[in-house]
Amino acid sequence: MEQYLNPNVRNIKISGIRKFFNLVADIEGMISLTIGQPDFPTPLHIKEAAKNAIDDNFTSYTHNAGFLQLRKAAASFMSRKYNVHYQPESEVIVTTGASQGIDVVLRTILEPGDECLLPGPVYPGYEPIIHLCGGKAVHIDTTSNNFKVTAESIEKHITESTKCIILPYPSNPTGVSLDAEELKEIAAVLKDRNIFVLADEIYSELTFEGAHRSIAEYLKEQTILINGLSKSHSMTGWRIGFIFAPESISKHLLKIHQYNVSCASSVSQKAAYEALTNGINDAVEMKEEYRVRRDYVFDRLKEIGFEDVVKPDGAFYFFVKIPEQVKMSSFEFALALAKEQKVAVVPGDAFSSYGEGYVRISYACSMEQLKSGLSRIQSFIDTYI
DSSP, X not given: OGGXXXXXXXXXXXXXXXXXXXXXXXXXXXXXXXXXXXXXXXXXXXXXXXXXXXXXXXXXXXXXXXXXXXXXXHHHHHHHHHSOOOOTTTSEEEESHHHHHHHHHHHHHOOTTOEEEEEEXXXXXXXXXXXXXXXXXXXXXXXXXXXXXOHHHHHHHOOTTEEEEEXXXXXXXXXXXXXXXXXXXXXXXXXXXSOEEEEEOTTTTOBOSSOOOOGGGTOGGGEEEEEESTTTTTOXXXXXXXXXXXXXXXXXXXXXXXXXXXXXXXXXXXXXXXXXXXXXXXXXXXXXXXXXXXXXXXXXXXXXXXXXXXXXXXXXXXXXXXXXXXXXXXXXXXXXHHHHHOXXXXXXXXXXXXXXXXXXXXXXXOHHHHXXXXXXXXXXXXXXX
């Protein structure tokens, strides 16, 4: 019966990140620098809030968009942190993680034949959904500009079929972000064009250099903003994300969300409320630890011999070019490293063709693991240089 399945589904590939992780996961003694999973536990007060929700029988359906107190807390958080303002009653939707939010947004705005612009290299979770909607993913090469997409490069790729541009920043896989002036320039190019901006800002609280700025501050009417608690509060398994958008858009997003999941987990929503109120600054301590790790990994990568290492502005990844002396593809490099030194990194081609020749290294793990892992990487590289 397989041949009778939707061909758009049959043609989708499993995420290169997960594919490689699963390939090496069972190798004994493996140091994994792959998955973007914070190594901090969810803060205790958030876990206690979830336990209280269960004891209080807060275990039924909520409003499709999420219970109102949480939407108010989310709107307040965005206003206080990033100077973007949304009405909690009509412009905030609580989703089952940021991933479900992205799915809802793309299925709401895309029609067959529409083009969606993506900076390349880019997180692989967008393109399959674009294809499922009958759209076309158009990648913008950022490798010659320290992984930054620019207003000029965006304008060059706009056609009559362009319906959306996805701006993920700080970026997975590069850790690179966009500052206020860069966002203003992009907003000026897009303003008054019939193009949506899907701003995936899930790593906003893990911004190292200055405060995170949202393009919604400059282009609210065209922007659909995605955020969540997985990275900021180490709540990946709780599956809570948010969509923020003008009411004229949100009312249609809510239809897709409603038929997709009805509502996010009620218990997780109570935990999220605690995170966004009493835990509003929980990310600060984690961010400072990530900053220490980032600086350590940056220095070590330069010592090892990686070329043109771009220092991340946020998130917890390095996207590094494989030294020219190592005559391997990204996949060959990552597989050989895993087999010979028992260190797992993600092949760059998992993040579009523009990632070929690179690997992604996650530093969302202990300093001990980073030191051991980088020493093993150095031993591996030394055999080729």
